[in-house]
Amino acid sequence: MKNENSQQPLIINIKENGIEINDQYLQFPLTFSDLKNQFGDYYELWGETDTNMIYMWNDLGIKAFVPKNEGETFTLTIKTADINKDFLPKKKFDGDLKINNQPFTEFFAITESDRSFKDMEIENVKFSSWLSEDEFKNIEEVSISQKVNKKRTIIKTDKYKPNKISGKKIEFTDLNFKLAIIEELMYIKELIQPRFDIFEFTDSYEEREIDVESEGYEPIPEAIEYFKDLEIDKKFATEITEIYQDGGNDIYMNITPYWDGEDDYFNIEAYDDIKHFPNLKKMTLFSNDDKVYEELKLKGIDAVPL
Structure with missing residues (x-):
């Protein structure tokens, strides 16, 4: 320095x-x-x-x-x-x-x-x-x-077009809770397709050129919007038995590829969405709030900080 x-x-x-x-x-x-x-x-x-x-x-x-x-x-x-x-x-x-x-x-x-x-x-x-x-x-x-005057090659694919499910969708109140669910259903159980890849997504994104190298130290807005809009079928709700938040989770690395895990951006703020998942019994969370764990225990969930 x-x-x-x-x-x-x-x-x-x-x-x-x-x-x-x-x-x-x-x-x-x-x-x-x-x-x-x-x-x-x-x-x-x-x-x-x-x-x-x-x-x-x-x-x-x-x-x-x-x-x-x-x-x-x-x-x-x-x-x-x-x-x-x-x-x-x-x-x-x-x-x-x-x-x-x-x-x-x-x-x-x-x-x-x-x-x-x-x-x-x-x-x-x-x-x-x-x-x-x-x-x-x-x-x-x-x-x-x-702006750099070089030709950009855009990958033509319908893979990341907005999904419309045929069944009833889960209505989430907390985006970060939803992201934790997507980690389980998309990246671990592979029940939701496509498996979102930030580099493939940006190569196919036509609205603007997203420079992951410079923008990837914070949440890439278009990735956040993709997951906000992603519809999750209620039929998958019973598949969720555990949530495990970790800084290296695929969901976070595909929103903020160079995230260091030191801020609270992905902390869950509200837990109302638990009601959608009857088999959810274990949670490992970023939160350091003791009150959160006390309230989750009352709901029958074994929750611990990361």
Whole structure:
């Protein structure tokens, strides 16, 4: 880690062919040296993938995915809300973020109908905003990626089209409970098809190019939406005898491939869905709340923390 960040408030203005930082214009493609010159030397090498080096300016609220190879996507992530997530910088960006001279909140124009994320584009740049789950739909982070002019090969398949079951579906109240059930029915018992594979899914996804290497440190929104919409037939309810939550479960690795298991994102918040599963007798959970285990014991379930 290095030190001595500049104390000058940052004004970042993303334009069609480059980024303006405090009146200094940087034309695409960006380099790590460009960023270091603007953001200072107080950064850490946060991680590495096959294609990217990942740097974090924790005090500035900025994260960068720097490609190892020429022609790959360069991505900046700006933390825009006071939230605690291990894959984001420790502090919120307290400068001024604009897109084509427009405040980023006006550019995204979030409405009540937006769910989890919202993608936008200008000439040579793609943007993604990740939204809070509360009613106010606050933007928690903004991802900025330079478009790369290379031909993308999309795998043509109907495999991941929305499923419509013929029987009655289970209505879940807690998504994370549902994910734990999907782990059992899809990945362990193989009663639900197709077996979801995030890399195959992204290769076949036509709405946008999903960069798993840079986006896979947090839940990929389209994967979350897939599992939210997935219908589970009530005929499978009696198959569930146990739930086992573990950071290495296939369900989590296919939503957040590089998840470190250190945050509470997949913690079950409500247990009303137990009523659907008469044979459920054992649960191993992420939760550290003793009250949860006391209440589950009263329901006849042997539940323990991971």
